[in-house]
Amino acid sequence: xxxxxxxxxxxxxxxxxxxxxxxxxxxxxxxxxxxxxxxxxxxxxxxxxxxxxxxxxxxxxxxxxxxxxxxxxxxxxxxxxxxxxxxxxxxxxxxxxxxxxxxxxxxxxxxxxxxxxxxxxxxxxxxxxxxxxxxxxxxxxxxxxxxxxxxxxxxxxxxxxxxxxxxxxxxxxxxxxxxxxxxxxxxxxxxxxx
Ligand SMILES: CC(C)(COP(=O)(O)OP(=O)(O)OC[C@H]1O[C@@H](n2cnc3c(N)ncnc32)[C@H](O)[C@@H]1OP(=O)(O)O)[C@@H](O)C(=O)NCCC(=O)NCCS
Ligand SMILES: [Zn+2]
Numbered sequence: 001x002x003x004x005x006x007x008x009x010x011x012x013x014x015x016x017x018x019x020x021x022x023x024x025x026x027x028x029x030x031x032x033x034x035x036x037x038x039x040x041x042x043x044x045x046x047x048x049x050x051x052x053x054x055x056x057x058x059x060x061x062x063x064x065x066x067x068x069x070x071x072x073x074x075x076x077x078x079x080x081x082x083x084x085x086x087x088x089x090x091x092x093x094x095x096x097x098x099x100x101x102x103x104x105x106x107x108x109x110x111x112x113x114x115x116x117x118x119x120x121x122x123x124x125x126x127x128x129x130x131x132x133x134x135x136x137x138x139x140x141x142x143x144x145x146x147x148x149x150x151x152x153x154x155x156x157x158x159x160x161x162x163x164x165x166x167x168x169x170x171x172x173x174x175x176x177x178x179x180x181x182x183x184x185x186x187x188x189x190x191x192x193x194x
Contacts, residue, residue, distance in 0.1 A: 007043075019052075023060065032064075041078065055102065059112070073105040073124065080110050083118040083136065090124045111146070113163060129186050133161035146186025160187050 007025035011017045014030035023042030028034060032046045037054030040046070044058055047066045052058070055072030062076055065084040073090040076082070090105040106125035110116070114128050117136035128134065129146035139153040149159040149167055159167055160182075162174035172187065173179040180187035 015046075065118075071105075072102060073107045074110075075107065076110045077112040077114075077130075079113045081115040082110075083116055083120065085118060086116045086120045086122070088122045088124070092124055114144075115161075115165065116140075131161060131163050132186075133165065133167075146188070147180065148186055163189070 009022045009024065010027040012028065012030045015028045015032045017028050017034045018036045019034050019038045019040060022040040023044070025043040026040055026046070028046045029048045031048050032050040034040065034046065034052045035054045038052045039057045041058055041060035041062065043060055044062045044064065046052065046064045049067045050064045051069050053071045056070045057075045059076060059078035059080070061079050063081045065082060067085040068082045069087045071088055071090040074088045088108055091100055092106055108122055108124050109127045111128060111130040113131040116134045119137045120134050120140065122140045126140050126143055128140065128144045129148055131146060132144045132148045132150065134140060134144070134155065135151040138151055138155040140150065141154045144150055144157065147160045148157050149161045150157055160172065162168050162176060162178055164174060164176040164178065166174055166176065168174055168180065172181065177191065178189060179191040181190050
């Protein structure tokens with residue numbers, strides 16, 4: 001019987017990974033810094049200049065593009081795409097002279113399959129629903145429903161995104177074959193792809 005060989009974690013010689021909790025197949029590129037206590041799933045790609053603080057959890061197959069900043073209290077589920085220079089926050093009212101403890105930070109959650117475009121800022125305390133699509137440059141200030149399509153500053157829900165990434169029209173049916181119905185928490189899939 002063939003032995004099971006799992007992909008090792010790859011850390012670029014110029015990358016700094018101080019966490020012992022990184023899943024197989026994950027790649028950490030030059031000048032990225034992963035702190036002790038960060039939990040990283042399998043097959044993630046953490047690109048140059050990303051910063052992943054203690055208290056951050058990433059699921060499996062998460063893409064963390066260049067210059068993404070992830071601070072304590074941020075949880076990112078499987079298959080999420082974080083575009084270049086996405087910035088998370090964890091202290092809602094920071095003051096340099098008043099240090100707040102971790103218990104005062106507001107947690108942020110990004111659910112499975114969501115995309116955050118380049119330069120998105122996420123104000124802490126928000127939950128971004130599964131397969132939501134946040135357009136480049138948007139500022140997320142509140143919860144985003146499942147499959148929500150959000151643009152602008154402050155971020156506004158202007159429509160819905162398919163799991164494939166395309167924007168949906170009024171019929172909530174996509175050319176890829178998927179279709180949806182609207183529920184209070186966002187869109188619910190009623191038809192898988194052809
Ligand atoms: C949102 C996005 C997917 C375009 O979606 P779309 O539905 O095809 O949008 P359209 O280009 O048809 O534009 C629709 C409207 O939204 C506006 N719009 C598009 N992108 C926008 C953005 N990022 N912020 C604000 N408004 C935006 C357009 O100006 C247009 O407005 P109008 O109707 O008044 O003319 C794209 O702009 C985007 O942000 N992609 C993310 C790219 C990225 O960050 N990639 C990271 C990896 S490199
Ligand atoms: Zn689709």
